[in-house]
Each structure stands twice: as structure tokens, then as C-alpha cells.
Amino acid sequence: MSDKQESIKQAAIALFAKRGFDGTTVPLVAEEASVGAGTIYRYFENKEVLLNVIMQGEMLRLEQSFKENFPYDRSIREQFSHLFIGLIRFSQENFESIMLINSHTTSRHLSDQTKCDYTSLLTFLSTIVEAGREQEVIDRDLPIEAIVAITFGAVVELAKCFNGGELTLTEDLLETLDEKLWRAIST
Amino acid sequence: MSDKQESIKQAAIALFAKRGFDGTTVPLVAEEASVGAGTIYRYFENKEVLLNVIMQGEMLRLEQSFKENFPYDRSIREQFSHLFIGLIRFSQENFESIMLINSHTTSRHLSDQTKCDYTSLLTFLSTIVEAGREQEVIDRDLPIEAIVAITFGAVVELAKCFNGGELTLTEDLLETLDEKLWRAIST
Amino acid sequence: MSDKQESIKQAAIALFAKRGFDGTTVPLVAEEASVGAGTIYRYFENKEVLLNVIMQGEMLRLEQSFKENFPYDRSIREQFSHLFIGLIRFSQENFESIMLINSHTTSRHLSDQTKCDYTSLLTFLSTIVEAGREQEVIDRDLPIEAIVAITFGAVVELAKCFNGGELTLTEDLLETLDEKLWRAIST
């Protein structure tokens, strides 16, 4: 992948995350990426396509971070920790990605493919939750969607705190959060 | 307050919530409010002022809903339920308000006053949490900001599920959620 | 019809005729029409629609000038004169219209409707020619299309000469041209 294409994508991720798609101008992306405005159109058909490409890319990266070293043969509790801690860590290192994904999942600019990719990301999480419910370690009173919503919603807001400096992520806090969120969903 | 001013505000709340401030045009607000575009400028100096006015108004409404019948003389557990269940109910009846507040709290279009109002809303919640920590019913291992983030983040994502139809709010579910989220923050 | 809409159309006719559609910028039309550039989009969806509207309008005016006082009950020779002299006169008074029509009939920017309108204009002429052929006053050796082409082509080039000042239209010349062109197509 070209150097310029990559820097355009990074600039777009940062700017779309911070200002939103509609609040970000193409020349602004160009400046942030240190390329000419016209160059963006050499790599992306238009601004909307750029959004979809980076959304798909970042969701894929998130999914890969979930799946990397996933403890398929360990307990649901450990699987939850893998996902939760992985998500917190991911959002520390890729704050803009998480903000981008969270704030644009309902964007009217998303293509069907991008929406589909998002669904498949959720499906992966649902599968784990479902397994936990069958083992009766995750509470059946809570619908799957609620479990994902609580966890993901909490992480996003926590990430904002970490990024804004209101909160500092320590290993202790990470452990506490993992424990607390598990309490919120377990039987 | 004039009838037209009110319908402009309602239209703006709905549209800013759904499409974001930058994705919403003034003529679109005018059409949704069934007024002429020029009329909006009779009541609001400009689009940015309109955002700030409705943000302040909706945050005030939320704060009032928190404070209304607040059980100051009951247990922290009951106070939490009042806030949590109140927030869920508020977001059921005022989905757009919650989305508006959640998605625009970091907007670059907010005035200092609006940011200040947001802070004061958080301060109120922090006060309750602080009291809980002093009574040792809320876990000291969790920073106040983390507790607010977890709760608010969870509610926002849950509200999206309720609104999107993926989840239906029953009294039972509400009770379960209240219980679960309390488990996430209590000692 | 609004004053501004009309002046936009007049400006566009003049400019599209002189510089061609692609060589004419919207701000140039706006300046020529003494309106703001944005105003053009209040009346015409886009530049292409503007072209189609004026093409249809000018072709209609030409057709009406053909049909006005058309001597249906006179000889083909007189009918030819009516059309030929009418066309020359029309192109004197509406030089830009004729240039617009002539230079944009094969434009890739024309809508199906506009192409259709052009065809119907030709159909009217063909009908007259056909009648002349049946009366054996117009030469059968010449296909209808050739007759229309010769006459229309000649008029367009003559109009350029009149407009450029290389030729001056007198009543005598008009009569001569009518006589000569008739000789070119009659038996």
C-alpha cells in the first residue's frame, strides 16, 4: 500500500473521529496527510468511499485484535477478559479508531458492505456471549444485545476518559474494570 | 415561549441527533419545523447558537428528571436506582435528546456556557457517587469518572438498542439492568 | 416566469452559443445575467438541465416561427419560401438561438426529451418536403434528409456571415437566396 494512501487514511481516521464526517473537509484531510487535495481522489473515489474504506479497515483491525490469541479452549470468564481487556487496550492505542467506529456506525454515508462488516463484528461477540449463556455463567435474564451494549458502551465512555486525561489506565484499574464488568453480566 | 420557536427546537433536536450538527442544514430544520428558513434567525442568532440553546435545554431537562423526586434521604442503592431507571426512562421518552447530548458533548461548536452546564450535570452525579464511596457501598477501586462512564455509556448503547428495536424494554429487564449495573459499581 | 429566470436563460443562450456548453462556467452565466451564482441553482437543477431547458425553449420558438402563418393552402414553392425566409429572419433576430441549436444537437449533455424535441422539429420539415415530392415539385432524386441538410446547413453558414458582418442581408439578397436554394431542391 502506497505511503500516501496510508497517510491519507490516517489523517481521515483522526479527523473523522474528532470532527465527524460532515465536519471534516477534504482539504483538511489533505493538509493533515501532507498531500494535495487532488491526490486524495487518486486513491479514493470520493469522500464517502474514503469513510467506508477506513471504517472497514478499522473494524477489521478490531476484529483481528479480538481474534488474535483468542482463548477458545479456556473458560468463558477468561474469554471475556481477553475481549474486554483487549478492547480497552485497543482503544488506548487506537483511540481514534474506536471513536470513529462508535460515532459512525449509524452514519447515512455507510455502504451496505460496511454495515454488513459491522454486523459480522457484532456476530462474533454474540457467539461468545451465547456460549457463556449456555454454560450458565452469563446471565440469561440479560439479552445478548444488552450485554454487548453495556460492555461496548462502557468501554467507549471509559476510553474518552482515558484519552481526555480524566482517568489514567493502570494495570490495577484494568483488572478492577474487568472484574466489575464481568459482575455486570455474569450469573 | 413561541410556538414556532418550540417547533424549531424540536426539529433541531431530532435532526442534530440523527444527522449531527454538521450534517444538518438550516433549511432542513426549517422544513421539519414547518417554518420558513428565515424564521429560524428570528429566534436564534445562528445555527451554532441554536445547537447551544437546545443542548442546554435538554441537559437541563435531564438534570431536572434526575432531581425530580430524588430520594435524598434514602440509601445510595435507591438513589442509584432512581438515577439509572430515570435515565433509561428518559432515554426511552427522549431518545433524540440523549443521542444529541451524547454525540455533541465534545463538539467544537459548543460555547463555554454549554460545556460548563455539561460539567455541572456530571458534578451532580459525582456527588452521589462520592457519597456512596464514603458509605463504602460503592467501590473505591473505581474512580468516580469510571463509574459515571460505565453507567452512562451502557445506558446510551442500551438506548440505541431499544430505539432500534433490537431490544424491548420490559419492567423485568429494567429491574435486571438496574441490578446488574449496580453490581458493576458496588463493593 | 420570473425576471431572474429569464435573464439567466438569456445569458446562458448567449454564452453557450458563443463558447459552447463546456466552455461556459456557471459564474460566467451568473455575471452575464447579473445574478448570484447560487441563484442559478434556484431555477435550474444544474448546468445540464439549464442547457436542456433553453434548448427545448429555443427549438420550440423556432418551430412556432415556422408554423406561424404557415401557408398550408398555398403551393409548396410558397411553403418553402415561408420556411426558408422565416429561418433566415429568425436567425437574424435570434442568431444565438440558431448557433446554440446547431452546435448542441449532438451534445452528450442532452436529455432524451430534448433529443426527441429536436426530432419532432425535423419531422415537421420532412412532412413539407414529402408533400413537395409527391407533387413532383421537389426532386425525388434527393432524399428528404439531404434536402433538410442542404437548406439548414446553408442557412447556418449564411447566418454566421450575416452576424460576422461579411454579408449584409437585403431584401434583394433574401429573394435571391430563396430562389437559389429552391433551385437546389426543386425538380
Add this chain to the structure above:
Amino acid sequence: MSDKQESIKQAAIALFAKRGFDGTTVPLVAEEASVGAGTIYRYFENKEVLLNVIMQGEMLRLEQSFKENFPYDRSIREQFSHLFIGLIRFSQENFESIMLINSHTTSRHLSDQTKCDYTSLLTFLSTIVEAGREQEVIDRDLPIEAIVAITFGAVVELAKCFNGGELTLTEDLLETLDEKLWRAIST
């Protein structure tokens, strides 16, 4: 002359004829010519120079086709046939050249030299007409410019018909057209 230069010119002739100078992009010419866009600037200073070069070249080719085997020592009638039939044949084999010349003679992109070349092409024709008038075989009532306009205008429109398939050129039709157009200008 380089192979590439020639294919650039051929591509430009075809595209400028079909889409007009302003409607033709340099990359489009490059693609049609199967060369890189930058290569065009190796042979032509800029797009405008390219237009002028091909205009001059095609007008020269037309002039040469007029002058080749020109029957200087035959009758004006035969000279007219040579020119008229030559022009029709030229426009059959070089439709794009004729369209290019016809549609760009008044272009604002032409250099003085190109305009001058066009004038000299007309001058050659005028000379013949003038001779015909002196011999009183061409009608003095018709100004020279009118004669050229009628003939050239007719040929251009006829060429469009032949090219569009509405008319098919046969030897008979060619003879008829020659005869008819001569009738239009002769005494």
C-alpha cells in the same frame, strides 16, 4: 514525425471533433492515443497548442485535397465539381476533420496563425468563385461569401447525415448533389 506524436494528433482530432475542445480532457486524449498523459506535453506545449497544430494540419490536408489534380485549365463547372465532390469525399474519409474544422473555426483558443490559415483556405475558394463570376457562369447576385457558405454549410450537414447513417452516399447521389448545388450558385 514520431509515431506517438501522430497517434496523439489522431486521438485529439477524433475527440475534439466529437466532444469539443473544452469537453475533452488531456488524460482522455492520452488514453485514446495509448500514451501517458505527460507524453503529450513532450510533443505539444499545451492543450491549446495541440488544437492549433491539428487545426492547421487538417486545414492543410483539406487544402491539398482541393488543389490535388485541380483542373485549372477546365471549365468553372468542372472546377466546382472537383471542389464539391472532393469535399464530400474528403468528409467521408475524414469526417472528424471536417467536424473539427467546422466546429472550431470560431474557437477562442485559435492562434492568429490558425485563423490566418483558415482565411487562406477560404481565399482559395473565393478565387475560383470570382473566376466563375467573371465568366458569368456563377451568379453575380450572390456574394462570394454566400456561395462558399451555402456550399460548405450544405456539405457539413450532409456529412453529418452520411456519418450518422441517415443517408448513404452513392455515386448517383453524389452526382445529383453536385448538380443541385451547382444549380444553387450558377446563373
Add this chain to the structure above:
DNA sequence: TATGAATGAGGATTCATTCAT
């Protein structure tokens, strides 16, 4: 007071031209 036509600054996108490879 209410309107919506009018405006022009600003944003998305294209394309003539350059230049490093």
C-alpha cells in the same frame, strides 16, 4: 412577525500541467 428568494463564501471534485523516476 414570517417568509423564502437571493447571495456568495466555502466545500467536493476535476483536470491541465509538472516532474521524479
Add this chain to the structure above:
DNA sequence: CATGAATGAATCCTCATTCAT
């Protein structure tokens, strides 16, 4: 020589805002 990636000026079009009615 040839290329095509890169550029930014210029183009089409939108929309926040104004103002005459």
C-alpha cells in the same frame, strides 16, 4: 524518451445567512 503520480487552480454546486416584502 516516456510515464503517471502528484498538484492546486478552477469548476460545479451547497448552504448559512440576509433582507425586501
